[in-house]
Amino acid sequence: xxxxxxxxxxxxxxxxxxxxxxxxxxxxxxxxxxxxxxxxxxxxxxxxxxxxxxxxxxxxxxxxxxxxxxxxxxxxxxxxxxxxxxxxxxxxxxxxxxxxxxxxxxxxxxxxxxxxxxxxxxxxxxxxxxxxxxxxxxxxxxxxxxxxxxxxxxxxxxxxxxxxxxxxxxxxxxxxxxxxxxxxxxxxxxxxxxxxxxxxxxxxxxxxxxxxxxxxxxxxxxxxxxxxxxxxxxxxxxxxxxxxxxxxxxxxxxxxxxxxxxxxxxxxxxxxxxxxxxxxxxxxxxxxxxxxxxxxxxxxxxxxxxxxxxxxxxxxxxxxxxxxxxxxxxxxxxxxxxxxxxxxxxxxxxxxxxxxxxxxxxxxxxxxxxxxxxxxxxxxxxxxxxxxxxxxxxxxxxxxxx
Ligand code: SER
Numbered sequence: 001x002x003x004x005x006x007x008x009x010x011x012x013x014x015x016x017x018x019x020x021x022x023x024x025x026x027x028x029x030x031x032x033x034x035x036x037x038x039x040x041x042x043x044x045x046x047x048x049x050x051x052x053x054x055x056x057x058x059x060x061x062x063x064x065x066x067x068x069x070x071x072x073x074x075x076x077x078x079x080x081x082x083x084x085x086x087x088x089x090x091x092x093x094x095x096x097x098x099x100x101x102x103x104x105x106x107x108x109x110x111x112x113x114x115x116x117x118x119x120x121x122x123x124x125x126x127x128x129x130x131x132x133x134x135x136x137x138x139x140x141x142x143x144x145x146x147x148x149x150x151x152x153x154x155x156x157x158x159x160x161x162x163x164x165x166x167x168x169x170x171x172x173x174x175x176x177x178x179x180x181x182x183x184x185x186x187x188x189x190x191x192x193x194x195x196x197x198x199x200x201x202x203x204x205x206x207x208x209x210x211x212x213x214x215x216x217x218x219x220x221x222x223x224x225x226x227x228x229x230x231x232x233x234x235x236x237x238x239x240x241x242x243x244x245x246x247x248x249x250x251x252x253x254x255x256x257x258x259x260x261x262x263x264x265x266x267x268x269x270x271x272x273x274x275x276x277x278x279x280x281x282x283x284x285x286x287x288x289x290x291x292x293x294x295x296x297x298x299x300x301x302x303x304x305x306x307x308x309x310x311x312x313x314x315x316x317x318x319x320x321x322x323x324x325x326x327x328x329x330x331x332x333x334x335x336x337x338x339x340x341x342x343x344x345x346x347x348x349x350x351x352x353x354x355x356x357x358x359x360x361x362x363x364x365x366x367x368x369x370x371x372x373x374x375x376x377x378x379x380x381x382x383x384x385x386x387x388x389x390x391x392x393x394x395x396x397x398x399x400x401x402x
Contacts, residue, residue, distance in 0.1 A: 001112070001229045003240045007063055007222065010087045013107045014061035019089060022054075022062045024324070027083070027275045028284070036284050037067040040158060041088030042196075042217040048092050049163045049198050049215045058094035063087055063222070065271065065323055069287055075264045076257040078227070078234040079190060082291065083268040085222040093213030097197045098139045100216045101168060104195055105143050108170065112229055116144065118173040122183050124166030125149035129208055133166040133197070140168070148182045156196040156217070161204055163211060167196040172228045192228060193220040236260055243318050252306055258298045265291040270316055273332045274325035279339045290380075292339045297384060308340045309333075350377045350385050360386070 001009065011021060025044040027037050038044065041064040048054040067083050074080040091100065108114045121140050124133040132149065140147045157164035173179040175188035183189040198215040200208040226238040236245060236259075244263045252262065269291045272284070279289040299306040316329045353359075353375050359367060363382065371377040 001226075003222070003226060003238070006112075006226055006229060007087065009111050010107070010220070011061055011063070013103075013111050014059070014089045017059070017103065019059040019061040020056040022056055022060050024062055024064045027065055027067050027272060028277070035159060036287065037069075038064065039066055039068050040064075041066065041086040041219045042090070042198075043158060045090060045092075045217070046158065046163060049090070049211075049217060050201065051093075051212050054092055058092045060090040060092070061088065067268065067272065067287075072290075076260045079221075079224050081223055081235060081264050081268075083264075083271045087220045087222055087225070089216075089218045091216040093215060095216070096214075097135060097168075097195065097216055100195050100218060101136060101139045102143070104170060104193060104218065105145065108172075108193070112225070114172055114228065118179060119145050120148065120171045120173070120179070120183050120189055121145050122148045122150050122154050122169045122171070124154035124168075125151055127151055127155070130155075130166065130200075133168070136166070136168045136195075136197075146182075148184060150184065153184075156194065156198075157202060161202050163198050163200070163215075164202050164208075165197040165199040167194050169194050174228060190224060190228065192225050193218060234260070236263060243315060247312060247315050251310060252299055252302070254298065254302050258301070262295050262298050265295045266311070267319055269295070269336065270319045270332050271323050271325070273335045274320050274323060274327040276327075278335055279342075289339065292336060293343050293381075296340060296343055308336045311336070346377070346381060347385070349375065350381055353377065354382070354385055 015021065025038060029035055029038055029043060035043070041062060042049060043066075044064070045054070045060070054060065064086050065083060066086050069082070072082060075082055089100070105116075105119075108119065109116055123136045123140065124130070126132045133154070137147060154167050154169060155164065156167045169183070169191050170193040171183040171189040171191050173188060174190050175186070179189075180186055181189070183191070196217040198217050199211060201211055202208055223235040223238065223240060226232075226240055227235050230238050232238050235241065241263065244267060248259060248263055254262065269288060272288045272291070277284045277288050279285050279292065281289075296308070313329050313333065316332050320327055320329065320332070353371065359371070359382075363371075363386070368379045368382060371382050372379065
């Protein structure tokens with residue numbers, strides 16, 4: 001099943017069961033929202049999960065682009081991405097969790113053809129405030145799916161306050177041979193779908209108040225699902241990443257883990273720029289800056305003459321189109337090349353300062369403070385320069401060839 005078939009199988013399944021498709025939103029939450037980026041499909045729906053009536057009704061479905069920086073250091077493994085897409089379904093005070101789990105099971109088995117023996121779920125055990133999720137335990141028992149109980153791993157919240165509740169995470173066995181172990185004991189169990197019972201609102205003091213209407217929020221990572229359905233070793237081998245994996249290795253040959261970081265971070269940077277962000281020293285702009293500078297660091301580690309201007313325009317265009325963004329390719333390119341120039345200049349200055357002033361080995365907090373305040377060299381950059389020796393840009397810059 002390719003990416004388009006996978007998306008339409010999900011959307012059609014829920015449309016046939018009375019769900020209205022809502023358009024995906026930007027990565028930038030509406031003003032007044034405290035989070036930097038949309039991290040989950042439910043995020044734009046927060047007011048409706050809290051009880052406000054949604055104009056399209058009580059059953060909704062969509063595909064939402066999301067960005068998570070919590071997983072940044074895990075990018076490079078088989079399943080983690082910075083920008084990813086989430087297939088989501090919602091019941092706003094309509095059907096119950098049992099129905100959601102039954103439909104989930106049916107779609108995975110009959111719609112996506114995953115054999116039931118490859119499924120395992122985790123369910124909320126309990127904590128000091130809330131008891132075990134016995135309703136979900138009963139439902140999964142009735143469906144014959146093995147269950148592992150956990151604590152906070154099966155509690156979903158989008159932040160310290162707001163709507164939250166216990167969840168059931170569905171895992172699929174991806175190892176060779178028959179399934180072994182449990183989701184928490186064997187990494188070959190890959191989580192694909194989360195079904196949350198949005199039952200509470202958490203207050204600033206940590207207390208929980210039952211929501212006036214209990215809702216269901218489900219989210220399935222599209223790329224992980226594709227990895228499972230297409231039986232690929234990682235998200236990067238699925239058809240979704242084909243244009244990237246055909247282009248980048250011949251252009252910039254590197255080791256597998258760096259290749260994944262380059263592909264993920266560059267693709268994420270394009271989407272973030274496409275949603276209107278530019279690099280800066282704070283907030284969203286800083287996230288974008290970190291992403292692009294990590295790409296450049298990985299590129300220059302192997303070959304200091306590499307340039308972002310060599311990234312084909314078609315690949316930028318393909319990415320914007322995939323995420324249904326109307327931003328111009330030339331704008332994305334300008335932002336990337338400008339950041340490349342800034343980073344290159346900063347690195348050169350940093351190297352000169354470190355050599356001239358004899359900074360080597362482990363620096364003190366005072367040294368870092370001095371280098372930042374006096375020379376504008378951020379700590380990350382100094383650490384990189386000290387640990388990676390001479391890697392960095394050559395005197396060739398994108399401006400000369402843009
Ligand atoms: N909000 C839940 C998650 O992101 C389910 O959509 O996992």
